[in-house]
């Protein structure tokens with residue numbers, strides 16, 4: 781089960797996409813100096829298909845992607861909702877920001893278009909820092925392309 785704390789439209793988290801970021805709670809990761817400690821708590825509203833439907837309906841002319849921020853404790857739900865979005869809302873892409881250092885094993889036909897990996901290390905910064913340990917991959921035709929460099933262009 782996934783719960784979420786908030787949602788917001790974001791422009792920079794996924795290059796070339798206008799994303800609706802859903803901030804998932806119950807984060808199981810233990811990044812030192814966590815930047816969002818409230819997301820580690822068991823708080824928020826259960827993220828249902830109905831909420832996804834209503835949200836996409838509300839923002840359908842503004843967004844191109846649904847971005848799950850977190851959800852490492854329940855990858856099955858991330859994948860299940862991503863399949864649902866692909867089937868029910870044609871044209872909307874799906875992305876997942878994981879805090880894990882390794883890409884979990886995914887089915888070849890998994891519905892995600894993007895996946896970000898890597899714990900938060902304050903001294904290395906986020907994706908927009910060239911020293912970052914984090915990576916953003918574009919998943920296409922069963923291949924993954926590291927597009928982290930897109931955050932470093934001036």
Ligand code: SF4
Nearest residue numbers: 807809811814879900
């Ligand atoms: S992934 Fe790391 S930085 Fe993000 S909420 Fe979880 S512990 Fe905090």
